[in-house]
Amino acid sequence: MDDAAAPPSTAPLDVLILGGGLAGLTLALQLRMRRPEATITILEKKRHPVSEAAHKVGESSVEIGAHYFTDVLGELEHFEQCQLPKLGLRYFFGDGDLTDLASRTELGGNVFFPSRSWQIDRGRFENHLARRCLERSIRFIDAATVRGIELAPRGSPHRVTYAAEGDTRTLSARWVVDASGRAGLIKRKRGLAKAVGHKANAVWWRYDRRIAIDDWSQDPAWAAQGNNQRSRWLSTVHLMGKGYWVWFIPLASGSHSVGIVADEGMHPFSTISSYDKALAWLRVHEPQAASACEGREEQLQDFLGLKDYSYSSTQVYSDERWACTGEAGAFLDPFYSPGSDFIAMGNTFITDLIDRDLRDESISTRTAFYNTIYFTFFENHLSLYEGQMPLFDNAKVMALKIIWDFAYYWTVPAAFFFHGRQTDLMSFARAKDALDRSGLLNRRIQRLFRDWHARAPRIRRTFIDIPGLAFMYDLNRGLKDPLDEPQFMARLAANLQLLSVLAGEIAALAADDLPAAGLEGLSEPAGDGQFRLLGSIVAQLRARPDAASADVGAVAVPVRGAR
Numbered sequence: 001m002d003d004a005a006a007p008p009s010t011a012p013l014d015v016l017i018l019g020g021g022l023a024g025l026t027l028a029l030q031l032r033m034r035r036p037e038a039t040i041t042i043l044e045k046k047r048h049p050v051s052e053a054a055h056k057v058g059e060s061s062v063e064i065g066a067h068y069f070t071d072v073l074g075e076l077e078h079f080e081q082c083q084l085p086k087l088g089l090r091y092f093f094g095d096g097d098l099t100d101l102a103s104r105t106e107l108g109g110n111v112f113f114p115s116r117s118w119q120i121d122r123g124r125f126e127n128h129l130a131r132r133c134l135e136r137s138i139r140f141i142d143a144a145t146v147r148g149i150e151l152a153p154r155g156s157p158h159r160v161t162y163a164a165e166g167d168t169r170t171l172s173a174r175w176v177v178d179a180s181g182r183a184g185l186i187k188r189k190r191g192l193a194k195a196v197g198h199k200a201n202a203v204w205w206r207y208d209r210r211i212a213i214d215d216w217s218q219d220p221a222w223a224a225q226g227n228n229q230r231s232r233w234l235s236t237v238h239l240m241g242k243g244y245w246v247w248f249i250p251l252a253s254g255s256h257s258v259g260i261v262a263d264e265g266m267h268p269f270s271t272i273s274s275y276d277k278a279l280a281w282l283r284v285h286e287p288q289a290a291s292a293c294e295g296r297e298e299q300l301q302d303f304l305g306l307k308d309y310s311y312s313s314t315q316v317y318s319d320e321r322w323a324c325t326g327e328a329g330a331f332l333d334p335f336y337s338p339g340s341d342f343i344a345m346g347n348t349f350i351t352d353l354i355d356r357d358l359r360d361e362s363i364s365t366r367t368a369f370y371n372t373i374y375f376t377f378f379e380n381h382l383s384l385y386e387g388q389m390p391l392f393d394n395a396k397v398m399a400l401k402i403i404w405d406f407a408y409y410w411t412v413p414a415a416f417f418f419h420g421r422q423t424d425l426m427s428f429a430r431a432k433d434a435l436d437r438s439g440l441l442n443r444r445i446q447r448l449f450r451d452w453h454a455r456a457p458r459i460r461r462t463f464i465d466i467p468g469l470a471f472m473y474d475l476n477r478g479l480k481d482p483l484d485e486p487q488f489m490a491r492l493a494a495n496l497q498l499l500s501v502l503a504g505e506i507a508a509l510a511a512d513d514l515p516a517a518g519l520e521g522l523s524e525p526a527g528d529g530q531f532r533l534l535g536s537i538v539a540q541l542r543a544r545p546d547a548a549s550a551d552v553g554a555v556a557v558p559v560r561g562a563r
């Protein structure tokens with residue numbers, strides 16, 4: 001797919017991107033929007049076009065990544081015509097009959113949030129992005145494997161050697177960006193790898209047919225909870241159990257992606273490391289999922305796995321004109337689908353640094369600052385996952401944790417990204433104290449969830465409607481508001497205050513099961529006994545499974561906005 005018509009030039013390129021996966025291709029397009037005249041080349045090992053469906057993992061998007069693809073890069077039409085809309089994240093906890101989805105506590109929604117997200121067929125999207133690059137005069141050289149990198153000190157061009165069509169060739173460039181995914185070319189060369197204390201594994205596979213999640217129960221009440229639209233399959237469906245979760249993600253090409261993510265200590269990798277073992281494991285832990293997968297060998301498109309998938313780095317941006325983006329930098333955990341978010345945030349920092357450098361602006365201070373912000377987001381995210389997998393079967397604690405984690409995500413990182421403040425040093429400086437306080441609050445609440453888990457009783461089977469919580473719907477919708485700087489700061493302050501009220505309400509619910517000690521300072525906002533934010537689900541979270549009636553059911557909550 002190399003654009004052979006482009007005349008070879010001996011002048012150093014402005015930017016050379018190593019790896020043309022999701023991160024590399026989108027970075028090239030973002031750079032092109034900012035620097036129409038820049039010379040940009042991508043070297044990609046795989047030959048294009050790549051296959052649809054069975055290409056890469058990373059198919060579910062959440063708000064930042066989705067907004068980056070559709071609004072920042074302007075690819076909404078591709079998503080509307082060639083990908084599937086995502087009906088949010090949907091969780092089924094392990095508290096019911098594991099052969100009947102309708103008997104498990106469910107957390108999700110039946111309406112699309114205003115800030116939309118998508119299920120992404122990665123092969124289809126990367127083929128589209130590569131074509132877009134060629135249309136925009138970005139040189140995309142496929143079937144080209146990077147063999148060597150010489151990073152020069154500031155002022156001299158870097159040199160990269162690659163193999164293509166049986167030849168070895170060299171390119172020089174002012175900037176080199178590593179987007180080689182787990183190959184981590186620069187990270188290895190510079191010894192930047194850093195371990196994280198989160199040990200988990202994953203396996204995944206694709207069938208070339210749909211899995212009809214909506215047919216998994218014949219219970220009419222369960223169907224009615226989904227507004228009888230039979231659209232649960234459009235969600236990223238999570239089956240949650242102690243130390244694991246199983247995903248089901250539909251793809252626009254007609255395939256269905258299935259994955260198991262599990263804590264190494266509780267479910268060793270050796271128990272899921274082949275298709276047969278994964279099915280045997282499902283029979284034990286998720287029998288209904290196993291039944292849905294049995295007999296589909298002919299439909300199987302691939303089977304892949306990763307042991308100990310989480311890792312970090314000590315640096316991702318350098319004022320010596322190199323950077324790492326996507327999985328070439330760091331990767332945490334797929335639970336909240338943040339991979340595309342980190343690509344969006346990382347590419348936005350890199351685009352800004354390269355743009356300023358090409359304008360001969362000094363970038364040293366910004367480079368240091370962007371490294372700090374990137375790793376602050378990363379560390380805050382890490383606290384959501386570290387030591388949290390044992391909680392996964394606990395419907396009460398996990399429901400509140402998921403609500404908290406999303407409220408925090410929309411209030412802080414998503415807000416900075418959507419409102420164009422991610423490279424605005426002044427906004428960060430003004431908000432620093434409030435952000436530090438909310439970071440502390442987040443770590444404290446995460447600790448509370450871990451402590452609470454051992455003491456939280458089972459709840460009666462119920463359906464918790466996340467978009468039905470008015471404050472959640474509003475937080476999500478507010479991401480789309482155009483805000484100038486003063487409006488953004490005012491919104492941030494109001495939403496951080498809302499987070500502290502939410503923390504108080506969560507603490508007040510935890511006080512049902514935990515001694516008050518250790519909750520001081522958290523319970524204050526709900527001290528009047530009112531649950532202004534969580535009020536509509538408090539009864540559901542407090543109901544015990546002993547009553548004769550089987551179900552608390554969905555609580556009807558008015559939802560604002562279009563359905």
Ligand SMILES: Cc1cc2nc3c(=O)[nH]c(=O)nc-3n(C[C@H](O)[C@H](O)[C@H](O)COP(=O)(O)OP(=O)(O)OC[C@H]3O[C@@H](n4cnc5c(N)ncnc54)[C@H](O)[C@@H]3O)c2cc1C
Nearest residue numbers: 019021022023045057058060146180181326327334339340
């Ligand atoms: C189990 C699991 C589930 C996940 N689920 C999600 C999810 O639901 N949502 C989400 O957003 N993210 C998810 N992710 C993360 C997501 O997969 C990554 O964020 C994303 O794929 C990273 O894209 P990338 O471009 O950095 O890397 P890649 O897509 O791997 O691209 C790197 C490219 O570099 C090329 N390359 C490698 N070496 C060389 C070389 N020497 N020369 C030239 N080219 C080279 C490769 O061929 C490849 O095309 C998940 C990750 C895991 C592990």
